[in-house]
Amino acid sequence: MEYQFYPFFYFPPTTMQVRAIILYNYQGQKRILPFKLGQVNIITGESETGKSSIINILDYCTGRSTFKMFKAEGVNIGVVAWYAVLLQIGWMQVLVAKPTPKGQNRSQKEGYIDKGLFLQLPELKDLRVNTNDDGIDSELSNLIGIAPNKALSPTKTGQDPAQASLQHTKYFLFQNQNLVSSPEHLFWRQSDPKIGRHLRDSLHYFLGADQDERWEKEKRLAHYKKGLQKLEASNRLLEAQRATQSQSMRTMLLQAQQVGLVGGLVPDAELLPTLRGLLTWEASSTLTTVAVANSPLEQERQRARELNRDFREKLREIEEAEEYRRQADGFATSIEQHTDRLRAVHVFDQDSTHAEQCPLCSQTMGSPPPSVAALTTSLARMQANLGGVRRERPQLEQYITQLNNQLEDLREARRLAEDRVKALQQEQDAGGRLRDLELRASRVVGRIESYLEQLQLVDDNAELQQRIENGKKIIEDLEAEIGSEDVTEIIETSLALVSAYMTPWAKVLNMRYAGLPHRLDPRNLTVVAAQGRGITMEDMGGGSNALGCHLITLVALHRFFIKNKKPVPGLLVLDQPSQVYFPSLEAYKTILDGTVRDVSVAGGDVAAVQRMFAYLFKRVKELSPDLQLIVTEHANLDTLDYQQALVEDPWVGGRGLIPQEWITAMPPAVDPVEE
Template identity: 30%
Template sequence: MRIREIIIYSHAGDIRRISFQINGLNIITGSPSTGKSALSDIVEYCMGQSNFNIPEGPIRDKVAWYAVIYQFPSEQVLVAKPAPATNAASCSRAMIRRGASIDPPSFEDLLQNADDDTVVALLSELLGIPAPQTHVSKDQSRQSYRPTIKHTYYYLFQKQSLIANKEQLFYRQNEDYMQQTIKDTLPILLGVVPEDRMEIESKLRAAKRNLKIAQKQLADAQQFREQLDVRALGLLSEARHVGIFANAATLKTTEEVLFHLSEIARWKPAPVPDEDTWRIAELENEIAMIRKKRSTINETLRATQLFVQKEDGFTNEAQEQKSRLESIAAFPKKTESGKWQWPFAPKDFGLNTPIAKVLLQELLSLDQELKVVAGDRPNLEEFKQKIENELFEMNEQLRIKGEELASAIAANEAIAEMGSRNAAAARVVGRISLFLETYRPDDDLKSLQERVDDCASHVSRLEKAVGIDDSAERLASILNIISNRISLYVGKLDAEFAQYPFRLDLANMTVLIDRPDRPVPMINTGGGENHLAYHLATLLALHYYAANNNKPIPSFLFLDQPSQVYFPSEQIYKSVSGSVDETERDADLEKVRNLFLMLYRFATQEVSNFQIIIAEHANLRDEWFQKSVVEVPWTKPPALVPDEWEVR
């Protein structure tokens, strides 16, 4: 995968195209702030990067769409993306067009037909990134994932601030979690992780799970077999207790016990009639009504008895009074007239006095009242007898209803007891059924043992398949090969410590110099020229291995201003502005020429079908250098974005 063209579109529909040689060295040189460094940002944006890292200025303000045409062995792919909406920091909308040869579409033909995920998936597939996911231990919190083209960015871009940085070797490695991501994905990109490793590990986990299940089943069956007689006899004892097994003979063999348990397992509960609870409630209501009626009759009887008692007292009192008054008849009579003589009256007064008349009248009244009472007494006795008869009937009804209620309650208790017996028996039968279901004859035990042996054999084969994975050794071997190449390129650039072996330290994301006394990491070395040499040597060695071993890393390298370390100051470097004369006057010319010549030879001779793109200020008059310059040196104007383009 290389870069054929970078295209930008104005808001008015104008097109600016920068074409590259897909093989060899490509140099864009010119003045500062003309857009050279933004080229790598555009490429990254059109490789599925949603974050919009294009620098502020005309490249943001005047450009509506950004596009890149990528060259693959058998086709070209155009990826175009619009600028984000105003004040937005990202955009995931994209347009994809594929073909053997693609011309940039017109502005009117630009439309979204994909997104960044689609772009990443397509470029990853065309690049041939393998399927294995990153290997993450079970005790780690991060998740496994499949590498994509995004995991090749680290080896494709060297920004101006990075290319001679002694603290950072790869692009974006200083961002959160990126170092671990590089460690996880680079072995896969270099092909040291077998493509079927994840599949084998998945099969191994499933096989171990099946083995545990088979071992558990076998252990349960063996334990069951050991406790067979004890458990079986215990179940028979329970069956006797609940009344569903009456055989009292001693069972001598396991077969006899199992036979009787099988018979008991076919037990069916006796039908239980429905409880007559509604009749109990009805009888209780009737008894309550009778008691209420009896209570009313009792009140009437007590009132009648009280009335009779009061009447008897009146009769006795009246009779006594009458007797006293009748004693008047015992008064002496007058001899001459034969009339009663009142003892206290004057002589010959008789009974004609007012007192005598009152007493006689009272005696007459009492006599009449006694006659009335005597006449009503038979009716009162009849009423009292009637009430007593009713009360007797009420008591008799209560006795009969009470007996009915007691019978109904007794019947329901018997029904409940029958249901309890059935429930107890059903529980025992359930345990017996479970016992018989889990019972395994010797043949079943043998088949279980065979299954355990088969599962264990399968696990062993898969463990061997995983065990023969020599990924760590292969990665170490590849890193040794790359490290040897690093030493070669450091020597060509005549950097410090070139006499010692160099080693790519993937664990610490740096380069180590293996001095006899102690290893020296890049961060402990000095000089921008040395740091530049270590960076370039590492990336070139990595791409050399990937290109010559058909590894899925894009075949291009984007370098931003590598020659800056060979000028006296940054200000002098920027003032060169793509001028040959100023380069020859101000730079360490031999070192600049040596740098570019090594890059030129790498892309044209050492690695076929490889592309290096360099954004520079320096310019050399050498023919091979001028053949590599793809555009007239950029000044103001010309530059990446034409001045006549309008701001949106």
């Protein structure tokens, strides 16, 4: 049958929901699966009828290239030519369609898109490629209100931040059969190692953290730091060359002093002129006698000993600084743990008139606990202490780096001093053998002459040092700006609102740790029930508790998105959530034969199943018309709400997503949509 539109007085959702899934076979026939906007939609039926393909079709048609229907239950790709979804975005209707990949290809990027206030479904012959997945993603992202952004952190150094789009909202829209009650993973595609980082960034973005400028500044900061490192390396090379050149001149001068050509100390600025003046020396020149006790060799030995002492002292300073850094890290970790425990205070009423009354059970307590205000004060103090440690960390790191640079300078100076001692010792030994002081002097002059002929003076590095100072100032300013744009407070405030929904809902679903504050952990992407260090979703035990964590988290996030007008589709798709309430998957699959049956016949927990659906119906009604819920199930409850939510008659006895007559018909030899 042709798709029926809602009457003119229908008030649409403020964001994206699904009006229908449409399949086209190669003969041009359409299979239309309609959905009600802003309500609960339930598809129930036997196994292998196509229920679990709903998520894959929605994902594929809204801009994902990967084709997941090769082995999907009940989806015979040999008869489906095009997959399509009809979307409602505010007052706008959008049709997106994509053909089945050719041959055995596992992906396909081309598609068709059309939009208008009222759309008529096109015929197969009218479906022609007019866009691709990037175009689909861009168009839908724009329609739901995702502005151009740089919300996703770069995956590699030097890359630009990526843009959050409709694709990144899907983490919060889909829960397939293997995910909906998983204790290890909470969000769609979280198990994909390539997704984790952008999933966290997306969560922050849709919770209200605007990090566009932050990523841009961090990119600039990395660029300037890399440039500064190059400048400092060049400067160190020039300084080393200058020091080596100066030490070479000093060694030449010391050799001249040993043979009496020069007497007394010579400043560094006079080294080169003094050496050049020695080239005029003649054999008849008067030689100066050098006292052995104060000889250049003995002076250099003393200098080498002093450098060795300074080197050991610098090593000690570095060890002390690194020990202080380890202690600071330990202190910060301890403060963070205390802070996490104290944040639970935000779920209590701070009205002092109820200080002796339990905020959870309303009973009077024998020993009233510390006031919420006192706990809040303690939390603020700890956060201030933690902020102080974080602010001191860059200065500590810079101090340790300076110490290491000074250590390297001492190491080089020590080596040069040892080289000079060795050279002077060799010169002294040679002088003892020559016995002719004049001959030794002549030899030194010849060596100085040869050295000066090959000498290439190191350029002045004043301009380079000025560039280094400018770079340090720019980096310092950028780090200060980034530090002042801390998004932690924004995220914590948003998560506190989400947790305020989750905690009472845990009690509604009769979860194991109901009564304890439940919160979303954005770092580890899991749910934590606060008690001591906290009990994570993975440690709560039982599939029903994991399912409860998924339901309270996803619905709480959607409530936050809707109330705060975040650009996330008002859509949640759950694939067979009631399976956890049955003794086995096989028992769960036997509960439908086309009639309404009592789930207790298959050993199911009737009360738990009814409690779950009552929770879902109530939450959707509270958020109507901005939340649409699609549930696929084997269960078929004999309740009014459940039966009214059925999209179609149960998929049994040959009924399913693909019409039986399509499957039995002979597919054409040639693909009619192939150009």
